[in-house]
Amino acid sequence: MVCASLILFPGFPMLAYALAREALETVNRLSGEPLLVFDTRIPGHARTEASNGAVMAPDRTDWDGAEEVDLALVICGDILPKRIPNGFQSFLSQVEAAGGRLGGVAGGTTILGKIGHLHGRRAVLHRPADSDDAFPAVDAVDRPFLMDDKRLTVAGGLAVADALCAWIAEVTSPALADEVARSLSSGRILATAPAETEPGDKPGDPVIAEMEARMRAHLATPLSLSEIADEMGLSRKALRGRCVRALGVTPSDHYLAIRLRHGADLLRHTAMPVSEIARESGFETLAGFSRAIRNTLGVSPSAMRKMARAARLVRSYT
The missing domain is CATH 3.40.50.880 (Class I glutamine amidotransferase (GATase) domain)
Structure with a gap:
């Protein structure tokens, strides 16, 4: 021994x-x-x-x-x-x-x-x-x-x-x-996604709230901005203007941020393979997902998963 x-x-x-x-x-x-x-x-x-x-x-x-x-x-x-x-x-x-x-x-x-x-x-x-x-x-x-x-x-x-x-x-x-x-x-965590949480308050503009709801309903198969705008009875230009005024970012950038937050949550809280998480977050390739995570959050998917595991370990011994 x-x-x-x-x-x-x-x-x-x-x-x-x-x-x-x-x-x-x-x-x-x-x-x-x-x-x-x-x-x-x-x-x-x-x-x-x-x-x-x-x-x-x-x-x-x-x-x-x-x-x-x-x-x-x-x-x-x-x-x-x-x-x-x-x-x-x-x-x-x-x-x-x-x-x-x-x-x-x-x-x-x-x-x-x-x-x-x-x-x-x-x-x-x-x-x-x-x-x-x-x-x-x-x-x-x-x-x-x-x-x-x-x-x-x-x-x-x-x-x-x-x-x-x-x-x-x-x-x-x-x-x-x-x-x-x-x-x-x-982390040997069961592959069940946690409840979606968002920092901050809900958007005050009901149009933006509806836009976000449609985006969240289509994370694995993202809609085009034209499809979202058409479903809401708006032009792409009008939707873009409302989004920039309400959130300070374009609809495409906000959609990407929502998908990346979803992917990051799955990395932190589940044992799903990274390739599957990439698909669930609307990315056609693992390389594209990894690059987007690294460019946006500054770390690779594997490093994010390790850091989340480490944080859980520290909490378990305190």
Whole structure:
């Protein structure tokens, strides 16, 4: 059986902890058997506060069992400890001596560097803005994470999920790691669309309200603006003028925004394949949908889905 230990320092990023814990739990859930065991440890063996204010308690109040740990992952934020406890340092040394892997997330990589565990190695090295620490013996690389020899260093954020999946592939199987990655991305949420919600007030112009209702009724198979105008007994020019005065945008731009909001909601709240979401949002091709999402919202569909999953994870651990 594979064993992991998540070590939290005060101010640790909850997102990183939630993603790491969820990845480990998902291995056992998907495999149907306890392939992994893991625990949470905290230097000082007392409750500590995360960066978002949530308070976590340790699963263990000792540094025993180091010889059984396959991954000791140190998770710390930008506020580094003034003193690194001797018991913690001894635990890491024992894990290393027994052949286990040492890992760090965000400030955790800095801690590993400060106590010499990255000496002479390539690593992702997090340097808080107010830190003047220098690590000339570390070959720092600029990438989300690096699994090199017996180290796993991670910049933080969503990269934690990818890093844990890479480690899971090594200690279990690549196929299972792929399943874990897909599960983390989709959130395993049933493919039922949430109720449509819109920010702000309903349009004051009844003509615009009717236009929007017709648009929402035809998201997967968008109507042409001429069809909408004809059904409402207006010319395209008249409909455009009413829309610009009421909303500040043209009907075509507003229609696209409604369809993209619908697609974004499906990405965030369902496990539907992205290609199906593209069709449900009125796009003929996945490439067209992905480009529109990225151009409008600044992220790819897969990144949006991962961020939504991460947000749910953080809420579940607070």
